[in-house]
Amino acid sequence: xxxxxxxxxxxxxxxxKLLMPYLTGGVTPDWTDHLRxxxxxxxxxxxxxxxxSDPTLDGVTIQEASDVALARGxxxxxxxxxxxxxxIEVPVVVSTYANLALRGGADRFCRALAEAGVxxxxxxxxxxxxxxxTGAAARAANVDLALLASPATPPRRLREIAERSxxxxxxxxxxxxxxxxxxxxxxxxxxxxxxxxxxxxxxFLGFGISTPAQAAAAARDADGVIVGAALMRRLLDGAxxxxxxxxxxxxxxxxxxxxAAAPADAGG
Amino acid sequence: MEALALRAPxxxxxxxxxxxxxxxxxxxxxxPACAEVEAAFTEAWADPGFRGxxxxxxxxxxxxxxxxxxxxxxxxxxGVTVLLKREDLAHTGSHKINNVLGQALLARRMxxxxxxxxxxxxxxxxxxxxxxALLGLPVTVFMxxxxxxxxAHNVFRMxxxxxxxxxxxxxxxxxxxxTSEAMRHWxxxxxxxxxxxxSVIGPHPYPWMVRELQAVIGQEARHQCAxxxxxxxxxxxxxxxxGGSNAAGTFAGxxxxxxxxxxxxAAGGASAARGEVGVLHGFQSLFxxxxxxxxxxxxxxxxxxxxxxVGPEHAHLRDLGRAEYVTASDEEALAAAVRLARxxxxxxxxxxxxALAWVVRAAGTAELPTGGSVLVTLSGRGDKDIPTLMTYLNxxxxx
Numbered sequence: 001x002x003x004x005x006x007x008x009x010x011x012x013x014x015x016x017k018l019l020m021p022y023l024t025g026g027v028t029p030d031w032t033d034h035l036r037x038x039x040x041x042x043x044x045x046x047x048x049x050x051x052x053s054d055p056t057l058d059g060v061t062i063q064e065a066s067d068v069a070l071a072r073g074x075x076x077x078x079x080x081x082x083x084x085x086x087x088i089e090v091p092v093v094v095s096t097y098a099n100l101a102l103r104g105g106a107d108r109f110c111r112a113l114a115e116a117g118v119x120x121x122x123x124x125x126x127x128x129x130x131x132x133x134t135g136a137a138a139r140a141a142n143v144d145l146a147l148l149a150s151p152a153t154p155p156r157r158l159r160e161i162a163e164r165s166x167x168x169x170x171x172x173x174x175x176x177x178x179x180x181x182x183x184x185x186x187x188x189x190x191x192x193x194x195x196x197x198x199x200x201x202x203x204f205l206g207f208g209i210s211t212p213a214q215a216a217a218a219a220r221d222a223d224g225v226i227v228g229a230a231l232m233r234r235l236l237d238g239a240x241x242x243x244x245x246x247x248x249x250x251x252x253x254x255x256x257x258x259x260a261a262a263p264a265d266a267g268g
Numbered sequence: 269m270e271a272l273a274l275r276a277p278x279x280x281x282x283x284x285x286x287x288x289x290x291x292x293x294x295x296x297x298x299x300p301a302c303a304e305v306e307a308a309f310t311e312a313w314a315d316p317g318f319r320g321x322x323x324x325x326x327x328x329x330x331x332x333x334x335x336x337x338x339x340x341x342x343x344x345x346x347g348v349t350v351l352l353k354r355e356d357l358a359h360t361g362s363h364k365i366n367n368v369l370g371q372a373l374l375a376r377r378m379x380x381x382x383x384x385x386x387x388x389x390x391x392x393x394x395x396x397x398x399x400x401a402l403l404g405l406p407v408t409v410f411m412x413x414x415x416x417x418x419x420a421h422n423v424f425r426m427x428x429x430x431x432x433x434x435x436x437x438x439x440x441x442x443x444x445x446x447t448s449e450a451m452r453h454w455x456x457x458x459x460x461x462x463x464x465x466x467s468v469i470g471p472h473p474y475p476w477m478v479r480e481l482q483a484v485i486g487q488e489a490r491h492q493c494a495x496x497x498x499x500x501x502x503x504x505x506x507x508x509x510x511g512g513s514n515a516a517g518t519f520a521g522x523x524x525x526x527x528x529x530x531x532x533x534a535a536g537g538a539s540a541a542r543g544e545v546g547v548l549h550g551f552q553s554l555f556x557x558x559x560x561x562x563x564x565x566x567x568x569x570x571x572x573x574x575x576x577x578v579g580p581e582h583a584h585l586r587d588l589g590r591a592e593y594v595t596a597s598d599e600e601a602l603a604a605a606v607r608l609a610r611x612x613x614x615x616x617x618x619x620x621x622x623a624l625a626w627v628v629r630a631a632g633t634a635e636l637p638t639g640g641s642v643l644v645t646l647s648g649r650g651d652k653d654i655p656t657l658m659t660y661l662n663x664x665x666x667x
Contacts, residue, residue: 016524052561053439053562053563054439054444054445054448054548054549054563055448056452056549057295057452057455058297058446059452063401063438070562075560076560076561094541097547097550098293099545099546099547099555099561099563099564100560100561101555102546102547102561103546103557103559103560103561124295124296125293125294125295125547125550126293127292127293127294127295127296127299128296128299128565129283129291129292130291132294148294148295148296148297149295149296150296150297150299151297152297152299152300152301152458153296153299153300154300157299160297171294172296172297175297175455175456175458175459176297176456177452177456179453184376
């Protein structure tokens with residue numbers, strides 16, 4: 001088993017609810033200071049987005065963060081170089097769109113991730129049918145390609161996604177795009193339960209999880225949560241690393257108040 | 269009048285692949301929706317009842333078959349026989365209605381309660397608004413803010429037809445961004461809404477389905493050429509290419525003939541001619557992009573050609589060498605539009621004028637030798653472009 005998945009499983013199995021904040025790479029000159037602050041504030045992994053010109057699964061906040069980062073000259077190579085230098089102990093999972101991952105070939109992309117110390121990869125527009133060659137390239141580079149599951153995914157397909165996903169399974173909590181929401185989607189709990197019924201890989205719920213209370217509610221049925229837009233909105237509004245860390249600490253505290261899953265769910 | 273006979277169905281490409289291009293590169297939440305459209309269209313397209321209803325609508329509502337017009341004065345000037353396939357005479361003023369009537373009937377058959385669409389120049393938006401009115405389905409059209417400004421005429425037509433037009437303010441504020449926004453919206457409404465894609469782009473089954481629905485252009489043109497040309501088939505078949513739906517429909521009628529197939533792109537949107545392999549909007553094909561893989565903005569006076577990618581079947585036809593892709597500049601297209609207006613009394617859409625512009629440039633050269641014959645698909649009429657043409661002509665006359 002890879003480093004990322006082993007680490008997430010060990011933490012989960014110790015009764016901890018997992019937290020993966022999202023940060024757009026290159027969004028500010030001091031973005032790696034934010035990265036370190038998130039790591040110190042209790043993140044179990046950090047999702048770093050490599051910005052794409054046309055993020056079709058992202059709402060206004062991450063669109064804006066992507067535009068800001070690209071306008072600052074963010075590139076794949078630049079973000080990976082920053083990550084190499086940052087040397088944080090918390091595992092980094094890169095997320096980006098297929099065109100950036102495939103541009104110079106999936107093999108080269110995955111090797112570059114590994115060389116920068118990246119442990120995982122999320123490519124939302126590479127569904128099961130199109131993920132084969134990138135999955136192979138990721139395996140060869142010892143990077144975990146995590147797949148998405150959605151509330152609309154039928155049972156057999158859900159099982160296949162859980163089997164072929166590596167590191168964890170990304171459970172998209174709602175039928176929609178990224179962005180803050182007033183309430184946790186009603187579809188979130190059902191999807192997390194369905195996934196945990198077919199896999200013992202860590203299951204993270206993401207999309208629309210905006211507050212500590214929502215994170216805690218989501219973590220009742222999932223192993224962990226991914227929080228993106230709510231963090232990026234604060235950052236775009238001018239939050240410094242201490243402030244983003246404060247938000248992540250509030251998420252951490254809420255998750256630490258959630259009772260651990262029954263031991264039967266936590267085998268590994 | 270006899271009902272129109274549609275071309276026999278062509279099987280779906282395996283896994284939606286045209287050679288290495290195509291596919292279904294959409295996020296997991298959209299996979300069931302794409303599979304649902306694929307299953308529904310595969311079944312409907314083989315159903316004589318569905319095909320008969322579409323054929324009736326195409327003839328009695330949309331005015332098909334459209335004529336093939338011999339452009340005799342232009343032919344004399346250029347020294348080549350120019351035949352025009354008159355999609356400008358189809359209802360709503362462009363070929364877009366062929367695709368939309370098929371997809372709107374499909375949406376109704378699937379039990380969907382409303383239609384969503386993206387549009388560039390607005391012709392697909394107008395066609396979708398029209399089909400929505402005809403079938404009683406509410407329509408939401410996503411349109412780049414820049415296109416909303418430069419195609420005010422079509423924006424009003426959509427509103428007149430009862431559709432809601434949503435201006436898109438992200439990115440280049442043109443067709444690319446309208447398509448992204450339509451996809452974002454679709455993720456949240458797949459249960460209820462049918463996404464009516466306007467060109468041979470998007471995830472499988474759209475590139476195949478839209479080509480099948482537009483193949484009526486090529487099928488009619490082939491029979492009409494056989495009647496009107498002593499040689500039976502034209503030497504060359506030319507159409508403009510943005511995403512490439514009118515070209516795909518035209519080429520479908522001639523791909524198994526000796527005719528040379530030429531797609532004409534806007535010089536500022538030449539993805540088939542100069543793009544590189546990439547993935548956007550659910551499909552792999554050729555895209556304008558930088559070394560990093562960021563998509564470049566296309567630039568064209570013709571909003572309908574202002575797209576940085578091209579349908580996957582065109583990329584495949586280029587790989588095979590079966591079709592060639594060339595470009596025409598804004599200036600050449602505007603001049604060709606005026607020339608056709610004055611030589612034949614037909615004002616073409618600026619998109620369609622790109623195809624003519626290449627014919628004008630190539631006529632009498634080795635590309636299109638004197639004495640040869642060329643079929644040009646006139647994909648739409650130029651009413652929407654009157655303000656642009658007015659500015660152009662005023663500038664010309666004061667120069």
